[in-house]
Amino acid sequence: MDLFVSKYINKIDKKGRVSLPSSFRNVLPKANRNEIILYKSIKTSSVEGCGVGRLKEIAKRINNLDFFSEDYDDFSTSIFSEIITTNIDKEGRFLIPEELKLYAGIKTEAAFFGQGHYFQIWEPKKGQKNTEDSRRRLLKEKKSLRMILTQKK
Amino acid sequence: MDLFVSKYINKIDKKGRVSLPSSFRNVLPKANRNEIILYKSIKTSSVEGCGVGRLKEIAKRINNLDFFSEDYDDFSTSIFSEIITTNIDKEGRFLIPEELKLYAGIKTEAAFFGQGHYFQIWEPKKGQKNTEDSRRRLLKEKKSLRMILTQKK
DNA sequence: CATATACCCATTGACGCCCATATAATCCCA
DNA sequence: TGGGATTATATGGGCGTCAATGGGTATATG
Numbered sequence: 001m002d003l004f005v006s007k008y009i010n011k012i013d014k015k016g017r018v019s020l021p022s023s024f025r026n027v028l029p030k031a032n033r034n035e036i037i038l039y040k041s042i043k044t045s046s047v048e049g050c051g052v053g054r055l056k057e058i059a060k061r062i063n064n065l066d067f068f069s070e071d072y073d074d075f076s077t078s079i080f081s082e083i084i085t086t087n088i089d090k091e092g093r094f095l096i097p098e099e100l101k102l103y104a105g106i107k108t109e110a111a112f113f114g115q116g117h118y119f120q121i122w123e124p125k126k127g128q129k130n131t132e133d134s135r136r137r138l139l140k141e142k143k144s145l146r147m148i149l150t151q152k153k
Numbered sequence: 154m155d156l157f158v159s160k161y162i163n164k165i166d167k168k169g170r171v172s173l174p175s176s177f178r179n180v181l182p183k184a185n186r187n188e189i190i191l192y193k194s195i196k197t198s199s200v201e202g203c204g205v206g207r208l209k210e211i212a213k214r215i216n217n218l219d220f221f222s223e224d225y226d227d228f229s230t231s232i233f234s235e236i237i238t239t240n241i242d243k244e245g246r247f248l249i250p251e252e253l254k255l256y257a258g259i260k261t262e263a264a265f266f267g268q269g270h271y272f273q274i275w276e277p278k279k280g281q282k283n284t285e286d287s288r289r290r291l292l293k294e295k296k297s298l299r300m301i302l303t304q305k306k
Numbered sequence: 307c308a309t310a311t312a313c314c315c316a317t318t319g320a321c322g323c324c325c326a327t328a329t330a331a332t333c334c335c336a
Numbered sequence: 337t338g339g340g341a342t343t344a345t346a347t348g349g350g351c352g353t354c355a356a357t358g359g360g361t362a363t364a365t366g
Binding site: 035037042052055056059061062063067068070071073074075076077078080081082083084085 | 154156157158159160176195196197214218224228266267268269270273283284287288290291292294300
């Protein structure tokens, strides 16, 4: 499985370390298995994360923009300067920077939610609520849900 | 990681020295790890910096502009004639030239913003404001943001 | 000679690496 | 197939190393 799936709740120890769920670690390419990137979610109060490979693709796209345009600066500021790289230790743990923990309201426990090509880290209760809200919204639109699930390509 | 990412705020000591963030130093090629180039940002009141290798890339970008346009002269004058090379000492510190500090309004602290293939140095508060403004502009253009972030492949 | 800059050394706190344990999952063989 | 043995995962803690910072002294440069 090369996608981030499922949900896990892990503890944050005194030093601020938290285990990246084992199944998430296995999604990372063997080459860069000891490094991930974290950033504030744009739409939710959670932290999002993924492997560095995804960042390199984004870098490539930004680099193709007009170098002297305002957009170029905006993208590179909003993306590169807000991204934080974190190292994963031999036990599979990493540190969530203080600023990001604050943004997501995370204190002693972190809830990891697989999102396919990336994952989200929530304060457990907020994450739970988000799941419920999101499911409720989805049920209101069964039609479009069916469309996605039955789509042939 | 071979890109300048994240944000760091470092102090400038009495002698005017400031540490280049460790993760930024690691982006520089092992060969020229003790030298960077600095110049005034064209579009913002910040100082931009990068490894010496990046110069060639900048030259190429400018070369792609219309040779007879005003922009060509302006960019090439503004950038090339104003570039300053600076040495990094054994502790990873360097001096920001007085003129550049003045240009960016930097006094006692320097905020380093990763920008992918280069970085910016801001007076912390101005840098903070720039980040917010830039993010605001981008959110107005959700479409283009999605274009950059969406992974297809 | 005066100022600026490079080199050396010291301090502090954060982080990485190592080792240890408990619990859970998996395996393996009688 | 059952149950003990092995392995993996999550978690806790000690300790050495490194990054950021401060300061003294030598060296250079005009």
